[in-house]
Amino acid sequence: MHAAALLGSRAPSRWVWTRVAGDAVDLTALTRALRNHDRRGLSRTVAATAAVAGITAVDVYTAVRGRGTGRKPMRLTASTTVAKSPDEVYDFWRRLDNLPTFMAHVEEVEVLSATRSHWKVTAPFDQSVEWDAEVVDDQPGRSLGWRSVEGADVDNEGAVTFAPAPGDRGTEVHVAITYAIPGGKLGEAVARLFGEDPHQQLDDDLRRFKQVVETGEIVRSDGAPWGKRARKEFPQRPAQPLTDEELSELRAELASAKGASV
């Protein structure tokens, strides 16, 4: 049953080892097993898996950094409906320094000019990648498009469209982002090994965007005080209040993402 499958990966690290020893490393399947893993266990498992699979940490890092010889870029799409007018929704997104409040991996967007911004984004192994981006399409209340400029750590481009939803239900937001991550599907699969399913990430970002625009902030529960994060859905901390120590840890983590607060 679905429920059983959800709960089924109680000992994923052992499971992963047997898969690896089987010498048929299906990275995508591994990802599924790992997706619900808690963070500390995950990094241990990933490091071990990467070593056994012959993907050294350096290779992974290189692949994610975008220095290899890429072929197929990674394209992500997601959409949501926000109960606000297209103008309001566009305005929130257009203030690019708002983006880190709901994009979990974006540490900072520095607005350099009307069309140019500098992005700093977290990557595996506590690294970060940076680039300058320029706005290439800007139709207030309708669409926004951007593209990284020469010299980016990872070449990327994206577009968001804002369209009225039928029946006075606000705005349909459609996002498409393309990252030139080398190795195409392999690069994506490697990223997934870190519990960083890029599709899920974008989906999470959009849900948080909707929460922030509609309610003013990211919704936190006792089990998920960090808010909506796909890879931390289960298991998570028990549904009981945070200790003082946990609360200060959370505040510190959130302070590093500009704009978000507890």
Place this chain on the structure above:
Amino acid sequence: MKATTWRGVNHVDVREVPDPKILNSRDAIVRVTSTAICGSDLHLLDGYVPSMQSGDIMGHEFMGEVVEVGTGVDRNRVTVGDRVVVPFPIACGACNACRAELDSACENTNPNAGIAEKLFGHPTAGIFGYSHLTGGFAGGQAEYARVPFADVGPLKIEGDLSDEQVLFLSDILPTGYMGAEMCEISSADVVAVWGAGPVGIFAMDSARVLGAHKVIAIDKEPYRLRLAAEGGHETINFEEVDVRSALLELTGGRGPDKCIDAVGLEATHGASHLDAYDRVKQLSRSETERPHALRQAILSCRSGGVVSVIGVYGGFIDKFPAGAWMNRGLTLKTGQCHVHRYMRPLLERIERGEIDPTRVITHRLPLDKAPKGYEIFKNKQDNCEKVVLKP
């Protein structure tokens, strides 16, 4: 503070946990003055709702005094010192679901939307103390509780009604009422209700208030059927008689016009082989529910009638009588209760004396005795209908 926590299947205890703190600016902290054990808490106790974790605080029926509010709370709506009843679904009040008064389907309040989506197709609202599938929110069977969107959900009680008169506005009274309302009752309608637990009793009383011609209670516990009879309802004991024949007899062969399933996923069956079929399938996880009441409601309902489902289901069922449902033009209506839309009108009905919620209470226990409360409620000991806990 002290709180009732889930430790594993059939195991809850009361232990010391950290006090709740404001996590979102529109949170309030409520000092709980009364809380209750719900029939749906038994599904958690029995292990039928996935994604429970050891240490989760139970409880989604609670009320109390606001002792702290976050900086973003609209203080014209709620402020420190207010006495409030807290609805069990957490609703943001701003998304399209909330704007359509579908509070239990709020699009923003479940941080674990991904798990819910895998199981349900689309996510549902956060719910207090009801697994990580509904957000991982600590529950209210505790001394204190954190209440998100405190200026959206909690209902201020300003009159002199007692806790026991208003506590059930948090869940079971609106749930029972919604079950009856979904039946679109007319004065000619015979309404049959499966399950004479607290929600079933409130569905019956609501059907009567909404003008039903006759209300029929179906259960097997004599004390629960007595409670239904005290409300002026007819009764059928499914362990003593064949339900279908009894319903035909009570409706001149037509079958009930409207049927309400107030049982849900842990139904028992009068005929032991059918009961065994579902129990085995449920135990082997090849079906997650024992949907006997739902099947019987569909088969019993008159053609063109309404089957209203307020008993809780969590997964998948077998032998759904799709033929009866389709060929006889039945309408199936359901939903976790959109409590917010019913709280104020039902408070008025309580004030006018049209509904007496206290009539289901059989046990009052201190919070410390919560495990005992779970035990007697689950096993229907000591004629237990409803347990209220006092922190």
